[in-house]
Amino acid sequence: MIPPSRGIDFFILTGPLGSGKTTLLEQLLHQEESGSGTAVIVNEAGVVNIDGAVLVESANGLVIETLSNGCVCCSLGNDLVSTVQDLIETRARMDLSPFDRIILECSGLSMPGEVVRSLAGLAHLQMAVSIICTYDCTHPPLEATQLSAVAAQLSAAQTVVLTKIDGVDRKMLSDARSKVGHINPFATIVEELSQSVRSEKAFAAASQRPLDVTPPHRKLMLAAAHPRIHVYQARLSEPDPGDAIDWLENITGCLGERLLRCKALISAPERDLLMQTVGTAFSAPRLLRRQPEGNSVAIFITLDCDLDDLTQIPCAFSVSWLDEAR
Structure with a gap:
């Protein structure tokens, strides 16, 4: 073709x-x-x-x-x-x-x-x-x-x-x-x-359309839209990009159909890495100019998923969680 x-x-x-x-x-x-x-x-x-x-x-x-x-x-x-x-x-x-x-x-x-x-x-x-x-x-x-x-x-x-x-x-x-x-x-x-x-x-x-490179945590609205739908924010503490990707893949595997969407910005020394999923299907990673604050953050939109389900998934770095609907 x-x-x-x-x-x-x-x-x-x-x-x-x-x-x-x-x-x-x-x-x-x-x-x-x-x-x-x-x-x-x-x-x-x-x-x-x-x-x-x-x-x-x-x-x-x-x-x-x-x-x-x-x-x-x-x-x-x-x-x-x-x-x-x-x-x-x-x-x-x-x-x-x-x-x-x-x-x-x-x-x-x-x-x-x-x-x-x-x-x-x-x-x-x-x-x-x-x-x-x-x-x-x-x-x-x-x-x-x-x-x-x-x-x-x-x-x-x-x-x-x-x-x-x-x-x-x-x-x-x-x-x-x-x-x-x-x-x-x-x-x-x-x-x-x-x-x-x-x-x-x-x-x-x-x-x-302008490329949306806004860190996910800047765009969140703190409110509940539906009792079964949750938006969770995870702040990652200086993760190695490879470890962060492994962690995201583990989350998609554990949640399956309960994961509706994920958007993660992983800070690296020279370039930031934007990772996104639709359901559990990953889009190709994108390299972006490094954000001034240099924070790594991930947002998960889920259905019928408690925060405990996410915190129990092991990772090689520390993560602080916030339920955006609470």
């Missing part, structure tokens, strides 16, 4: 059932010019891909592919990789410029961490992967029965889009904004009444 000459912005569009994913994507397609460099992959858990059929009506000449009869984070992981490869190869055979972006609309039941893990088979494409989650302000998804999926989707997102805001009062909108911020202090929250502006901001190219 001939790789594209530059990286592709790959968007994972996730969110609970009925939270407005297809509407958000449909608005984007309405605004796209025919033949633009956007491709869309739609996944639904049922045999009939209804969302895919809806989007085809709005495609305006764009490429739409569907994955049906399974969840992309489970049985369809290999199908996703082959579909992306086929899209890129077909584009090259037609002597067209590479795609600027590929958007995967996931089933409302999908777990983002497993989707990110499946994309590891496309690492040679150097795609910039971003996760967008829709949040229905009229029916707060944290009250739903599928809490594990909702929590995983919200905590994994770089961008959370508040939807149906015209159907709520100021208090409900404020509550939605607050809960999202407490669960995912790393996310950019898009709150726009205009559907076109909302869509444009949600799908802003990753290359246009």
